[in-house]
Amino acid sequence: MSxxxxxxxxxxxxxxxxxxxxxxxxYKVDHVSEDMSFLEMIDVLNEQLVRKxxxxxxxxxxxxxxxxxMCSMMxxxxxxxxxxxxxxxxxxxxxxxxxxTVVVEPWRSRAFxxxxxxxxxxxxxxxxxxxxxxxxxxxxxxxxxxxxxxxKPIADEAMDAAACIGCGACVASCPNGSGMLFMSAKVxxxxxxxxxxxxxxxxxLEMVQxxxxxxxxxxxxxxxxxxxxxxxxxxxxxxxxxxEYIAAAIKHHEKDRSGGGA
Amino acid sequence: MSFNLxxxxxxxxxxxxxxxxxxxxxxxxxxNKRKFTVIVVGTGLAGGSAAATLAELGYNVxxxxxxxxxxxxxxxxxxxxxxxxxxxxxxGDSIKRLFYDTVKGGDYRSREANVYRLAQVSNNxxxxxxxQGVPFAREYGGYLDxxxxxxxxxSRTFYARGQTGQQLLLGxxxxxxxxxxxxxIKMFNRREMMDLVVVNGKARxxxxxxxxxxxxxxxxxxxxxxxxxxxxxxxxxxxxxxxxNVTAAWRxxxxxxxxxxxxxxxxxxxxxxxxxxYQSKLTLMSESxxxxxxxxxxxxxxxxxxxxxxxxxxxxxYLERVYPSFGxxxxxxxxxxxxxxxxxxGLGVGSTGRAVYLDFRDAIKRDGQAKIADKYGNLxxxxxxxxxxxxxxxxxxxxxxxxxxxxxxWVDYNLQSTVPGLHVLGEANFSDHGANRLGASALMxxxxxxxxxxxYTLGHYLGSNTLEKVTTDMPEFKASxxxxxxxxxxxxxxxxxxxxxxxxKQLGHIMWEYVGMSRNEAxxxxxxxxxxxxxxxxxxxxxxxxxxxxxxxxxHKAARVADFLELGExxxxxxxERNESCGGHFREEFQTPDNEAKRDDENYAHSAVWEYTGPxxxxxxxxxxxxxxxxxxxxxxxx
Numbered sequence: 001m002s003x004x005x006x007x008x009x010x011x012x013x014x015x016x017x018x019x020x021x022x023x024x025x026x027y028k029v030d031h032v033s034e035d036m037s038f039l040e041m042i043d044v045l046n047e048q049l050v051r052k053x054x055x056x057x058x059x060x061x062x063x064x065x066x067x068x069x070m071c072s073m074m075x076x077x078x079x080x081x082x083x084x085x086x087x088x089x090x091x092x093x094x095x096x097x098x099x100x101t102v103v104v105e106p107w108r109s110r111a112f113x114x115x116x117x118x119x120x121x122x123x124x125x126x127x128x129x130x131x132x133x134x135x136x137x138x139x140x141x142x143x144x145x146x147x148x149x150x151x152k153p154i155a156d157e158a159m160d161a162a163a164c165i166g167c168g169a170c171v172a173s174c175p176n177g178s179g180m181l182f183m184s185a186k187v188x189x190x191x192x193x194x195x196x197x198x199x200x201x202x203x204x205l206e207m208v209q210x211x212x213x214x215x216x217x218x219x220x221x222x223x224x225x226x227x228x229x230x231x232x233x234x235x236x237x238x239x240x241x242x243x244e245y246i247a248a249a250i251k252h253h254e255k256d257r258s259g260g261g262a
Numbered sequence: 263m264s265f266n267l268x269x270x271x272x273x274x275x276x277x278x279x280x281x282x283x284x285x286x287x288x289x290x291x292x293x294n295k296r297k298f299t300v301i302v303v304g305t306g307l308a309g310g311s312a313a314a315t316l317a318e319l320g321y322n323v324x325x326x327x328x329x330x331x332x333x334x335x336x337x338x339x340x341x342x343x344x345x346x347x348x349x350x351x352x353x354g355d356s357i358k359r360l361f362y363d364t365v366k367g368g369d370y371r372s373r374e375a376n377v378y379r380l381a382q383v384s385n386n387x388x389x390x391x392x393x394q395g396v397p398f399a400r401e402y403g404g405y406l407d408x409x410x411x412x413x414x415x416x417s418r419t420f421y422a423r424g425q426t427g428q429q430l431l432l433g434x435x436x437x438x439x440x441x442x443x444x445x446x447i448k449m450f451n452r453r454e455m456m457d458l459v460v461v462n463g464k465a466r467x468x469x470x471x472x473x474x475x476x477x478x479x480x481x482x483x484x485x486x487x488x489x490x491x492x493x494x495x496x497x498x499x500x501x502x503x504x505x506x507n508v509t510a511a512w513r514x515x516x517x518x519x520x521x522x523x524x525x526x527x528x529x530x531x532x533x534x535x536x537x538x539x540y541q542s543k544l545t546l547m548s549e550s551x552x553x554x555x556x557x558x559x560x561x562x563x564x565x566x567x568x569x570x571x572x573x574x575x576x577x578x579x580y581l582e583r584v585y586p587s588f589g590x591x592x593x594x595x596x597x598x599x600x601x602x603x604x605x606x607x608g609l610g611v612g613s614t615g616r617a618v619y620l621d622f623r624d625a626i627k628r629d630g631q632a633k634i635a636d637k638y639g640n641l642x643x644x645x646x647x648x649x650x651x652x653x654x655x656x657x658x659x660x661x662x663x664x665x666x667x668x669x670x671x672w673v674d675y676n677l678q679s680t681v682p683g684l685h686v687l688g689e690a691n692f693s694d695h696g697a698n699r700l701g702a703s704a705l706m707x708x709x710x711x712x713x714x715x716x717x718y719t720l721g722h723y724l725g726s727n728t729l730e731k732v733t734t735d736m737p738e739f740k741a742s743x744x745x746x747x748x749x750x751x752x753x754x755x756x757x758x759x760x761x762x763x764x765x766x767k768q769l770g771h772i773m774w775e776y777v778g779m780s781r782n783e784a785x786x787x788x789x790x791x792x793x794x795x796x797x798x799x800x801x802x803x804x805x806x807x808x809x810x811x812x813x814x815x816x817x818h819k820a821a822r823v824a825d826f827l828e829l830g831e832x833x834x835x836x837x838x839e840r841n842e843s844c845g846g847h848f849r850e851e852f853q854t855p856d857n858e859a860k861r862d863d864e865n866y867a868h869s870a871v872w873e874y875t876g877p878x879x880x881x882x883x884x885x886x887x888x889x890x891x892x893x894x895x896x897x898x899x900x901x
Contacts, residue, residue, distance in 0.1 A: 062503040068334040116813045130443040134436035139315040142393035149404030159397040
């Protein structure tokens with residue numbers, strides 16, 4: 001039950017709020033155990049700061065088991081530290097060595113304004129979701145669950161997409177600050193499932209438009225998002241979204257041209 | 263104030279109660295619904311599904327969320343699955359059997375009528391979730407797949423890999439986002455409810471802290487729905503998320519809401535063991551793993567061989583030995599206790615001796631690694647990340663940890679608390695799980711309450727009460743605001759030497775030691791004395807840096823710890839007053855010769871409902887007697 005023997009040198013981004021300037025501050029943390037999680041190591045540092053009456057480092061975190069999507073740190077320049085399939089809260093100190101210097105920053109992206117220290121505002125993701133990331137199935141409408149047959153491979157692929165935790169690592173890693181991986185995971189999940197087809201065209205058109213309006217960049221196939229996604233969401237979903245988008249856009253364009261009447 | 267514990271169970275046969283009640287309930291016509299405003303605090307399965315459904319019906323919903331988005335509520339972490347009485351596998355399930363299993367699983371300390379309704383609507387939840395696009399596991403033919411969970415001999419659990427809670431929550435969240443877009447839900451993210459506002463005896467609003475700006479805000483409504491989850495974090499270490507806390511529920515309690523069975527806490531048998539003082543939380547390994555994993559300890563004390571080197575005849579598969587008919591799928595309370603007994607006997611494994619093995623060797627041999635990976639892959643990966651060992655090659659080490667609280671605010675059949683207008687849903691209420699919750703039933707209850715119960719019962723409340731107009735400049739709102747302001751100022755002014763976490767850990771140790779898996783009179787009395795000491799010290803020596811005017815995470819923590827320090831004492835008192843063992847409440851004085859919980863139905867077949875009577879006066883214990891007309895009270899056996 002004893003704490004460990006590692007010492008870490010941290011460079012952590014401190015910024016009181018979006019209006020003030022931020023800077024890196026150096027901290028040393030002793031007695032780090034290899035069984036600690038990265039966030040527990042920051043907890044230890046914060047306890048030291050608070051005992052001295054200093055302001056604790058603000059960072060988002062909640063479930064600490066890799067599913068809520070709250071934690072969001074750039075560790076040594078990589079979202080969540082760049083360990084495969086791992087969120088910041090699941091990074092453990094055994095992945096570091098005694099004496100390491102570790103740089104910790106917030107997500108940096110135009111669509112995610114900074115709040116304080118390592119905390120950013122990701123509410124743009126909710127806005128994208130509101131633009132169509134749902135199936136309009138009011139409570140009470142549903143038929144028996146087994147009335148809709150969904151072949152296992154389709155259900156599995158939809159689940160692969162649905163696994164997205166909305167952490168924003170994709171945006172933070174993308175040179176264009178694109179939210180396409182996040183958005184496409186939802187578009188793709190619902191486009192794959194028979195229940196989602198009724199609204200598929202409207203969904204993709206409106207979600208893409210909202211994504212662009214919120215200041216996210218477009219995708220230019222760097223695939224950094226896929227490489228850093230803690231849930232291994234594939235960029236194939238971006239490809240599917242593009243196909244869905246083009247088909248829907250052409251159809252609606254034709255409809256507009258031949259439209260009129262009403 | 264008199265304490266009205268009328269459960270309002272409708273008359274008639276249990277199969278017809280809910281239908282009859284729905285028919286007897288007042289309706290509000292669609293054009294009038296838009297005149298009502300409803301506050302929903304919490305956005306997990308219960309709060310999220312309630313907010314979405316009430317908004318669909320036409321009510322104006324104000325939704326409050328402690329995280330930065332409703333998608334992050336802790337329901338998201340539920341892994342294994344959700345129960346329903348579909349009987350798709352044709353293995354003998356029915357509404358009645360799910361009802362029976364749940365009442366028995368709760369060790370006969372829940373209200374029959376509520377549990378029957380829960381089993382009735384369970385099937386609608388699966389239908390609704392599929393309609394929303396929840397990607398449940400499927401068979402090759404396209405039909406839904408099921409698995410088994412503890413305390414049941416049928417396969418009734420629907421699942422989406424090991425992320426069922428996430429997928430169901432995202433379903434409810436998508437419903438919410440749809441209604442936000444339509445302007446029927448107004449979202450208030452990063453808000454923490456700090457007080458309930460009661461006007462003329464009815465719940466009419468809340469005061470909350472804007473966690474980003476520190477500002478205190480007041481909101482008025484026609485009714486308040488609380489869906490703020492459980493209070494397991496009173497133990498400091500639990501499987502709950504870091505922000506999960508009791509403050510909202512506790513403040514309602516102080517405003518007149520009875521708190522029922524606070525000592526009923528669930529210690530989950532399969533969690534990753536504690537390994538250091540710095541540890542911030544414990545991680546659950548889904549109960550579904552017990553479908554294929556076998557739990558064992560070495561037969562010999564101090565056996566330091568690697569698990570693979572210990573032959574079968576020198577292993578004690580103790581759950582299979584003690585409970586031959588349920589085996590590794592014995593319910594959570596009894597499985598946890600058996601793990602504790604083995605470790606107390608000195609047979610525990612790992613560096614601390616407080617762990618047992620959960621072994622997949624035989625399942626991998628039988629089904630192949632690929633099939634096991636398909637079922638549990640993400641759980642195995644999670645284990646490996648935390649522990650640094652590969653569970654495909656060596657057994658997992660697990661130990662019980664605090665996971666869920668069956669106790670909570672008392673509610674009647676309509677989910678209304680003892681404060682008119684305050685309705686409580688999901689884990690925050692006490693209603694359906696008695697003294698022990700069965701696996702995969704929390705998701706079911708949260709969604710049942712939100713999608714299928716509250717839309718009816720809230721309409722009835724609004725339709726049968728005269729609600730005068732209230733505004734946030736009324737004295738009741740101002741008084742609440744002032745109370746919270748004063749508490750905040752007090753917390754910031756102590757400027758002591760210890761952090762909020764220091765006190766929280768101290769409290770947690772006391773709770774785990776004396777109010778944990780096994781309790782006795784002397785220990786509980788000691789716990790009460792020690793908690794009082796810690797509470798006193800807290801208000802003299804806590805250090806909360808900074809001020810109230812910004813994003814001050816230490817202030818948020820300290821305010822929560824202050825309430826946990828009050829709740830902890832009530833839990834110990836409740837455990838002390840319940841002179842029997844039942845479900846997760848195990849009093850050492852009351853056990854059978856083979857160490858099983860010994861109930862006292864003559865004196866304790868009731869819910870204990872505590873009334874708050876002021877800071878310097880003892881709480882009063884009231885009773886709601888439980889009557890069992892459809893299930894025969896029997897000694898619970900899984901042998």
